[in-house]
Amino acid sequence: MNQYLGLEFFNRYTVGDTPEELISAADKFTEMMCWYECAIKEIRTKLEVLNEEFQANKSRNPIESIKSRIKSPMSIYEKMERRGYEITLDSIMESLHDIAGVRVICPFIDDIYSVAEMLTKQDDITVLERKDYIKNPKPNGYRSLHLVLEVPIFLSTGKRKMKVEVQIRTIAMDFWASLEHQIHYKKFKEDKVEIVEQLAECATVIYETDIKMQDIHKELFAVKDFRKEYSFRENEIQKVGK
Numbered sequence: 310m311n312q313y314l315g316l317e318f319f320n321r322y323t324v325g326d327t328p329e330e331l332i333s334a335a336d337k338f339t340e341m342m343c344w345y346e347c348a349i350k351e352i353r354t355k356l357e358v359l360n361e362e363f364q365a366n367k368s369r370n371p372i373e374s375i376k377s378r379i380k381s382p383m384s385i386y387e388k389m390e391r392r393g394y395e396i397t398l399d400s401i402m403e404s405l406h407d408i409a410g411v412r413v414i415c416p417f418i419d420d421i422y423s424v425a426e427m428l429t430k431q432d433d434i435t436v437l438e439r440k441d442y443i444k445n446p447k448p449n450g451y452r453s454l455h456l457v458l459e460v461p462i463f464l465s466t467g468k469r470k471m472k473v474e475v476q477i478r479t480i481a482m483d484f485w486a487s488l489e490h491q492i493h494y495k496k497f498k499e500d501k502v503e504i505v506e507q508l509a510e511c512a513t514v515i516y517e518t519d520i521k522m523q524d525i526h527k528e529l530f531a532v533k534d535f536r537k538e539y540s541f542r543e544n545e546i547q548k549v550g551k
């Protein structure tokens with residue numbers, strides 16, 4: 310394992326390695342992490358382009374915000390060990406699909422599916438996995454659309470296909486997931502069951518609210534389009550009248 314993992318493991322796992330081996334291992338690990346960073350850039354750019362085009366054509370953004378993160382070397386190591394995989398760079402790249410993670414936050418549920426479709430139909434993207442936790446929420450109430458994509462990055466040595474996990478959810482779903490995530494870091498005692506139940510209830514309320522907000526938005530948009538057309542005609546009439 311020593312010759313494959315990078316700097317963060319030096320202190321814990323490097324007994325017996327020569328400095329040259331350690332530096333070479335760290336360089337290889339850093340290079341792999343750089344590929345994942347590049348893959349995130351590719352996906353982010355694709356999303357930003359789609360958002361701008363949507364803004365130009367439809368005067369609104371289907372994407373509220375984009376967050377991204379790279380899994381830390383220690384989390385990579387722990388996940389590999391937990392799953393009993395051999396810890397080499399090839400094995401890490403083969404086994405883990407969430408080293409590069411992109412989270413897309415959308416205003417409305419329909420936007421989630423539009424963004425997913427616009428992204429996945431691009432001819433350089435391969436969908437390796439799709440989990441719809443909106444249509445099939447987790448028992449705790451978790452909702453999101455998860456995609457594992459393969460995207461090419463172009464290096465001096467040629468093309469390399471990289472895996473990126475993309476989570477797409479509404480602002481409300483993200484708010485819920487952030488709070489729910491914290492439950493894992495807190496030491497709850499007897500009140501844990503109650504909190505889990507309360508969170509599940511909130512997830513349902515949030516989903517219903519997402520649907521209502523979307524319906525209201527659709528109604529408003531119909532009115533807005535009409536007004537746009539109306540004011541355009543009024544302008545035309547005024548110009549003709551002058």
Ligand code: GTP
Pocket residue numbers: 407440447449451455476485486487489490
């Ligand atoms: P792991 O990546 O090992 O978790 O397995 P998996 O790929 O089968 O998991 P899944 O696609 O279901 O979830 C991957 C990621 O989605 C997690 O790392 C979290 O970021 C997020 N996620 C999944 N389930 C939950 C949940 O119940 N609550 C919250 N807050 N986030 C979740």
Ligand code: MG
Pocket residue numbers: 406407474
């Ligand atoms: Mg995962």
